[in-house]
Amino acid sequence: MIYREYGSTGKMVSALGFGGMRFKDIKDIDTCVSMMLTAARGGVNYFDTAPKYFGTGSEEAFAKGLATMRNENLPYYLSTKTDESHPDCIRREIDAQLKRLDVNYIDFYHIWCITSLDNWRERKKNGVLETFIKLKEEGLIKHICVSSHLIGDDIKELLMEEIFEGVLFGYSAYNFKTRQAAFDAITDRRIGCVVMNPLGGGIIPGNPEIFRFLQTVPDETVVQAALRFLFAHQEITISLVGFETEEQVNEALAAANSPLQLSPDKLKQIKKNATVSLEGICTGCQYCDHCPVNIPIPKYMDAYNQKILSDSKTAITDRLFWHWNLKPEDAAACIECGRCEEECTQHLNIIERLKEISVLPSK
Ligand code: SF4
Ligand code: SF4
Structure with missing residues (x-):
């Protein structure tokens, strides 16, 4: 497993992270826990969830997984989020999360899903930053992070906020061009960078021929190639994969634990070779799924x-x-x-x- 420092926090985190947003059957808690343990035993120490993944189901499954990890002395860092911005609402949310997750504190707590700079300004006006600072002073959270779907210069502007110690945003082998600008701010400010949706919500494994350009050795799967592509980015601290099944955990671990790593030159070459324009693809994230006339x-x-x-x-x-x-x-x-x-x-x-x-x- 590759480990990198999360920004300038001094914490060494695994380059492969476990995302709790895609469990195949959230009611099958034993399988969810088993997947988390397989990842932890394989060296993953960053586990990310959210209060609205499967309702509260993901955080509830995490509580059991993390408790077992503690029993087995498997180290982990816990990441979760809130999209609340009023002080009282944030306080209510985190109290419920700490109880649900059965922990005393959260390592990486995210101001969740900034969709536009206006949205960010509004949340600031509501007092989100002061509240997060207070939570940190009280020891309920260790690091203040932000998650965003902004692209281009907008994300750069967001990351110039000095308070942030890390950022979570979507980045993969098919949308890398739109989020390249974020890396300038990440490098300048030395903050942690976690990328989500690294397999494009299933698009990459579902289209191995189209993403063949990622492969550098004949026997690697396209999933492994896509992950190695991300691991080769020195600016990316963690590539967060939302796993559905135990097989997927093992496949990703094989890429993270393989001695084959791509050089910066090879990475440049792959980007150049991305001859098919893959921008403009829907990742299936479902954030848009609130249509007033019920269009799916x-x-x-x-x-x-x-x-x-x-x-x-x-x-x-x-x-x-x-x-x-x-x-x-x-x-x-x-x-x-x-x-x-x-x-x-x-x-x-x-x-x-x-x-x-x-x-x-x-x-
Ligand atoms: S169209 Fe909807 S599901 Fe697709 S990327 Fe946009 S928000 Fe996500
Ligand atoms: S009515 Fe049209 S524009 Fe409005 S949310 Fe539905 S699909 Fe989108």
């Missing part, structure tokens, strides 16, 4: 992904029909309120895509 946006955008990721002229309608049982014409129900685009972590032009889908012939 992530499913429609997943179908649109197929158009980008395949040569087939019927890729969208095939996917809608066979995979989601949806009709293209139902996308016309969009009233163009714009809410989904504001929330979209990938900054997709959802309204235009829905219009394009809505006129496709139904199967």
Whole structure:
């Protein structure tokens, strides 16, 4: 396992992190705990959850996993988040989290999901920073971090806030261009950098041919290649994978524990070789999924992904029909309120895509 210092905190964390947002069956606690233990025994010491992953289910599963790790003397750092910004609400949230997680403190506590600079200014006005500082003074959290879906210079601006000791944002082999600017601020300020969605919400393993350009040795899987691509970034402290199954944990551990690491030159070469433009892909994060007219946006955008990721002229309608049982014409129900685009972590032009889908012939 590769270990790196998290920013300038002095804490050495594993380059592979365990994300608690994709467990296949959150009710099967024994399996969730077993996956966490497999990761911890393989050297992972960074475990990330949130109060709204499977409702409170992920934090509840983490409580059991972390308790077992403590019993087995397996070291860990705990990361979680809050999207509350009013002092009383944050206080209520963290009290509930500490109880739910059965811990006395949280190592890395994130101001969760900053969607725009306006959103950030609003939260600051509400007192989020003062409250986080107070929590740290009280010893309830050890480090103040932020999670964001901003891109380009916006994320740079956010990270100039001196208070942040680390950042969590989406970065993978297909969206690396949009978030490159963040690395300047990360390096200048020496803060921790955790990247989430490193496998593009399943898009990379689901399209091994398209992501073949990542592979540097013949026998590695595309998942291992995608993770090695991230590990080769010296600016990235941790690549956080949301695991569904134990097999996936083992596959990622094999990449993290392999002696094969990419040199900076090799990394540059891979980026150059990314001949297929992969930007504009929906990662299935579901942040947009609150449509007032109940359009299942992530499913429609997943179908649109197929158009980008395949040569087939019927890729969208095939996917809608066979995979989601949806009709293209139902996308016309969009009233163009714009809410989904504001929330979209990938900054997709959802309204235009829905219009394009809505006129496709139904199967
Ligand atoms: S813009 Fe259209 S799809 Fe998006 S939330 Fe509004 S109505 Fe729904
Ligand atoms: S459209 Fe955007 S917000 Fe919605 S699931 Fe896809 S990437 Fe996430």
